[in-house]
Amino acid sequence: MIYFDNNATTAVTPAVFDAMLPFLKEQYGNPSSIHQLGNQARVAVEQARGRVAKAIGARSSEITFCASGTEAGNFAIAAALQQAKLAGKLNADSNIVITAIEHPAVKAAAAWFGKLYDVTVRVVPMHFDNGAVSPAPFADAIDANTLLVSVMLANNESGLILPVAEIAALAKSVGALVYCDGVQALGKVPVDVKKLGVDMFSLSAHKFHGPKGIGALFCKRGLKLPAMLHGGSQESGRRAGTENTPGIVGMGVAAERAAACDTVVIAALRDTFEQGLRERLGDKIHVNFADLPRTPNISSVQFKGADGNLLLIMMDQQGLCASTGSACSSGSLSVSPVLLAMGLREAEAKGTIRFSLSRLTTRDEVDRALDAVVAALK
Ligand SMILES: Cc1ncc(COP(=O)(O)O)c(C=O)c1O
Structure with missing residues (x-):
């Protein structure tokens, strides 16, 4: 995984x-x-x-x-x-x-x-x-x-x-x-x-x-x-x-x-991941909040026209664990109120996946995650 x-x-x-x-x-x-x-x-x-x-x-x-x-x-x-x-x-x-x-x-x-x-x-x-x-x-x-x-x-x-x-x-x-x-x-x-x-x-x-x-x-x-x-x-x-x-x-x-952790390394891996997504998927994706002050480990990515929860399941089948902001209550999936409050439209929030790295994340994992995302989207 x-x-x-x-x-x-x-x-x-x-x-x-x-x-x-x-x-x-x-x-x-x-x-x-x-x-x-x-x-x-x-x-x-x-x-x-x-x-x-x-x-x-x-x-x-x-x-x-x-x-x-x-x-x-x-x-x-x-x-x-x-x-x-x-x-x-x-x-x-x-x-x-x-x-x-x-x-x-x-x-x-x-x-x-x-x-x-x-x-x-x-x-x-x-x-x-x-x-x-x-x-x-x-x-x-x-x-x-x-x-x-x-x-x-x-x-x-x-x-x-x-x-x-x-x-x-x-x-x-x-x-x-x-x-x-x-x-x-x-x-x-x-x-x-x-x-x-x-x-x-x-x-x-x-x-x-x-x-x-x-x-x-x-x-x-x-x-x-x-x-x-x-x-x-x-x-x-x-x-x-x-x-x-x-x-x-x-x-x-x-x-x-x-x-004591060096967050520069985490940020560099996150940036490599986002750059890889842009190169492979072009305008099918949009990185949310990239122009705002944000923590070095997070990448909130919109997959245009996709259903985030479905995509999450497909990614899981490719061995990649990520998350959406939606909460599952009484069997129905709601859109993340946080993403809406951050200014995203409903469809944009629905297609958003949160990838969050840590200081244990490696470059090899970033490369494999990119492959998994592309395969899941297909
Ligand atoms: C911002 C924030 N506050 C509070 C919590 C709750 O923390 P705990 O899981 O320790 O109850 C979380 C957990 O996701 C969180 O992200």
């Missing part, structure tokens, strides 16, 4: 696997236990916390491990609203602001918690100005009653890199909190939470060659938020529950390597 679906998930690397293994076998202690086995686990968890913190320019004490990017996103939104309610700040004009291209982990959570707390969710459309996202619609949407602004750093379907620092500054000018979904960013773009100016930032290990079921939330020092889960005193009381030691250890190693 040729795996070009790394925005869905990535392979665990041998270094990550080797680091995790002892904590599944002989070093199985509970990090909260006082004895030696517990202590070994505690030391490993804290070492991993340091590694994750360093990868995003944070302090160890600002990192809370959790189960996933989805959990982090749900928490960020719920916590901002709970905090506002507890402080007596909710009023008829209270609102939260999100981008039109947020992942469902943010979009659905905003819709749910917004309804629960009677807070309006303002969805900001994507406008592009001189080859970049225009912050103007954010300036229009954010006001004195904005409690939270949620803006992702890198989009999962298009690869678009958003001007988070600029939008965060707008939010800060009215005293709103800022959550940044960073799940697709680490290992693809440099991440420094301080420079971004965000209050919360999420990570998910399985997107950067770590294991599944482990994520982390950066919460800026001094930020007073309710606990993610209530119970024991794990994670400094911020998220109760016995730590997933093997997952945390794997995430630490994966984060360290992702932050």
Whole structure:
């Protein structure tokens, strides 16, 4: 198989696997236990916390491990609203602001918690100005009653890199909190939470060659938020529950390597892939978003007049794994709302395939992927 679906998930690397293994076998202690086995686990968890913190320019004490990017996103939104309610700040004009291209982990959570707390969710459309996202619609949407602004750093379907620092500054000018979904960013773009100016930032290990079921939330020092889960005193009381030691250890190693990865090599392979498609398929294809700031690993390609889902199945038969943005719900396939929000027409979105490479991708795989695409299209 040729795996070009790394925005869905990535392979665990041998270094990550080797680091995790002892904590599944002989070093199985509970990090909260006082004895030696517990202590070994505690030391490993804290070492991993340091590694994750360093990868995003944070302090160890600002990192809370959790189960996933989805959990982090749900928490960020719920916590901002709970905090506002507890402080007596909710009023008829209270609102939260999100981008039109947020992942469902943010979009659905905003819709749910917004309804629960009677807070309006303002969805900001994507406008592009001189080859970049225009912050103007954010300036229009954010006001004195904005409690939270949620803006992702890198989009999962298009690869678009958003001007988070600029939008965060707008939010800060009215005293709103800022959550940044960073799940697709680490290992693809440099991440420094301080420079971004965000209050919360999420990570998910399985997107950067770590294991599944482990994520982390950066919460800026001094930020007073309710606990993610209530119970024991794990994670400094911020998220109760016995730590997933093997997952945390794997995430630490994966984060360290992702932050150090040379993305120039990935971008060069992606460009070779896109050039190969243009040479072989000419105007039958169009590379979406190539003139926008995008992550180095992604190629969103329109196959004109084709049905993306059918093409995906044909590619799978040729041994190539990729993806479309459409979601299959109750047997019917919908068009990706993200691609539509990015400005594609329905037919263009329907014929779009997302190819996502990783630092493990090789030149030979790029060549074989090109053959597979051409064969599938035939
Ligand atoms: C941008 C973005 N946010 C959040 C998530 C959810 O992360 P997880 O799979 O860890 O729940 C994903 C996963 O695809 C994502 O791409």
